[in-house]
Amino acid sequence: MKAPVRQTLPQPPTVKALSFFSGCMGLDLGLEQEGIEVLLASDIDPAARRTIALNRPHLPLLGDVRDYSAPGIREAAGLDPTEDLDLMVGGPPCQAFSSAGKRQGLQDDRGNVFLTFIDLIAQLRPKFAVIENVRGLLSAPLHHRPHHLRGEGLPPLNPEEQRGGALLCILQRLNAAGYGVSFNLYNAANFGSPQKRERVVLLCSRDGRPLPHLTPTHCSRPDHGLPPWRTVRQAWAGLPPDGHHFVTFPEKRLRYYRLLKPGQNWRDLPPDLQPQAMGASYYAGGGKTGFYRRIAWDQPSPTLVTHPAMPATDLAHPEADRPLSIEEYKRLQEFPDDWAIAGTLLQQYRQVGNAVPCSLGRAIARLILAQLRGEEPQIYPDFPYSRYRNTDEVSWMSATLALP
Known part of the structure; x- marks a missing residue:
């Protein structure tokens, strides 16, 4: 009697990502640690480019994203013209939205690069896109009016000058491209990082449905049954x-x-x-x-x-x-x-x-992989993702639209 032939299950296809504004690749390392393959990186900073080349010498490395077309990016990454792309990630320059700067928002040249990145998402059509930025993105206006031109006796702020106008514009562009968007202000310590670092992460899905929020792995309080923050x-x-x-x-x-x-x-x-x-x-x-x-x-x-x-x-x-x-x-x-x-x-x-802490990159990767596998994420109701209120897409939108 013949022994039964052991069936070999097919290996799941490799999940592939393109990285933009890669810096020294903290986010990318987090993706790789969870099994996502980064096909391409990009940055304009000479020191960051040398860092990428030192650690990933065979990785295609682009410069200013404004200099590349969507077909050119596909070719550089080794993707066929019709090949479906899984993921695009990037943290466009954040100084345009930083509360420590002039808050020029999308008027700033760096802010315009943000819109270029959104245009590339719309053209490359990945299944998922992830955009990381500073907390100031939640409050930055679309157009900044200098403070000396505000106040009593001066014209009131118009809608484009109101808090949150930049993010509203970004969301409208992503929605127009067919992407559902969820976001929150995430403290990286809640995902295993030994650092209290808060960043806005926009999670975009091509099917038009908002993605769940990231699943925490650690917490500052014991009431969620998670390990304490790393030190x-x-x-x-x-x-x-x-x-x-x-x-x-x-x-x-x-x-x-x-x-x-x-x-x-x-x-x-x-x-x-x-x-x-x-x-x-x-x-x-x-x-x-x-x-x-x-x-x-x-x-x-x-x-x-x-x-x-x-x-x-x-x-x-x-x-x-x-x-x-x-x-x-x-x-x-x-x-x-x-x-x-x-x-x-x-x-x-x-x-x-x-850089983005690697643990935050890993949390993002786990969410994307779970979505591709059709798995339901662990939900922690009322979890304190950050020290601020009204930072998720639902409560933020409600508070922003209620502004005078």
Whole structure:
């Protein structure tokens, strides 16, 4: 009697993605770690391009997306003209929407690149598209009116100058292309990152139906039955103590740092030293918690910035009298230790500080893969995705349309 022939199940097709505004590839690494193949990257920053080439030397690398047609992008990625594309991801330059900048929104040249990216989504027609950006996108107007031209005795803001106008325009363009869109402001710590980093993520589906929100894996509270947030101590476990590269604090600031413990900032200095340490900033408004800030060991780190030694956004080691090193930055953004970052030290800080944490990329990948498999995601009702309210597509739309 013959032994039965074992049937070999066909391997599921590889899910393929195109990456735009790739930076040093934090989002892309997250996709790859979940099994999604990145076929192409793009960036205009010379240091980021060198980083991509160092780590993925055979990956097709494009420059300014405005210089490429949809057919040209398909060809560069090795896709047939009619081949269905699974996924496009990208984080268009965020300075146009940052609350720390001039908030020019889509008037800004970088904002126009955002619209170019949406046009490419409409032309390339991926099954899914993911757009990542800063929290300021939720409130940026379509057209910015300078503050000195607002107020009593001046014309009221028109609809295009109202809060949220830029995102409304973006949603309208995506909807017109047939995409259903969901979004939220996501704290990366809720997905396993050792960093409290909040980013808006738009999830777009070609079938016109909004996608579920990302499924959290960690939480700051025990009531959802998830593991607690990962900490700085956990992220740096096994990191060699020597061989770090970092900028330095001037001696006049180090004298105050030597008085601070892990997790403390300028408010923990002796009261009589605070005005001297802070200078004119002492009398300014706001919490100013970024001044003389040592990060805590047993919490996620604050949001990494592009320079850890700027007075208002310090990121100092919990105990050593120095800013965080680039090696520590990489661990907090979850890059492998052997992931090469090109450029000068300041260029390296900028690239890693701007990156998407790998855990957030993995959460995005898991959602996309679940949708392709027809799987239902785990839902956590009323989950605190971020510290802000009205940041999901339903409550945001309701609050924005209610504005005068």
